[in-house]
Amino acid sequence: MQLELVFPIIFTILKKIEAKVSKYLPFIIMFILSIISTLYFYKVYKDGNITITYYDTFARAFSYILGSTLAIYHVTIGKILPLRFKKPLLITIFFTYLIALITLFITIPSTSKYFALSMIISTLITLRLIEYGVVLFKKNVNISNKLIKFISDISYDIFI
Numbered sequence: 001m002q003l004e005l006v007f008p009i010i011f012t013i014l015k016k017i018e019a020k021v022s023k024y025l026p027f028i029i030m031f032i033l034s035i036i037s038t039l040y041f042y043k044v045y046k047d048g049n050i051t052i053t054y055y056d057t058f059a060r061a062f063s064y065i066l067g068s069t070l071a072i073y074h075v076t077i078g079k080i081l082p083l084r085f086k087k088p089l090l091i092t093i094f095f096t097y098l099i100a101l102i103t104l105f106i107t108i109p110s111t112s113k114y115f116a117l118s119m120i121i122s123t124l125i126t127l128r129l130i131e132y133g134v135v136l137f138k139k140n141v142n143i144s145n146k147l148i149k150f151i152s153d154i155s156y157d158i159f160i
Contacts, residue, residue, distance in 0.1 A: 007064060014072070023076050030069040037062035038120055045116035053116070063123045070127045094132040101125045 014026035037058070044052065044059040053059045101122060108118040 007068065010068075018076070027069065027072045027076055030065060030072055034062065034065045034069045037065045042116050042120065062120070063126075066123055066127060067130075070131065074131065090132065094129065097125050097129050097132070101129070 014029065017029070018026050041053065041059045041062045044056055104118050104122050104125070108115055112118070
């Protein structure tokens with residue numbers, strides 16, 4: 001809840017910076033913040049237990065900041081996704097990312113020494129899935145797209 005109250009304020013500030021200084025500066029700021037917050041998350045995890053890491057607002061902010069960085073990049077600079085590939089290959093890569101994410105969720109327990117690293121990797125894979133989903137499935141509506149849209153629609157409710 002703390003992050004949900006803070007991010008609209010950050011977003012407003014970034015929009016003012018974009019309007020008055022440079023359209024690229026918000027991305028640069030968020031990119032630097034994402035690196036700092038990810039390193040902080042990893043340090044807190046290594047120094048304490050997973051419970052403290054999970055509930056520490058600043059430690060968990062890395063996923064929000066990385067997501068915001070991707071959104072700002074996507075809107076301001078362009079798509080990260082290499083569109084030079086054929087759509088079937090892009091869809092294959094999308095589902096490969098999805099399988100990798102599910103595999104991480106199933107195989108790395110919270111007691112593993114690799115858990116913090118798996119959380120960071122899971123966040124990065126999720127960002128790639130979002131990028132692929134936005135670019136690949138924007139206008140097409142079929143069974144897999146409906147499934148992706150359904151999961152996206154309920155993910156916020158599950159998060160809460």
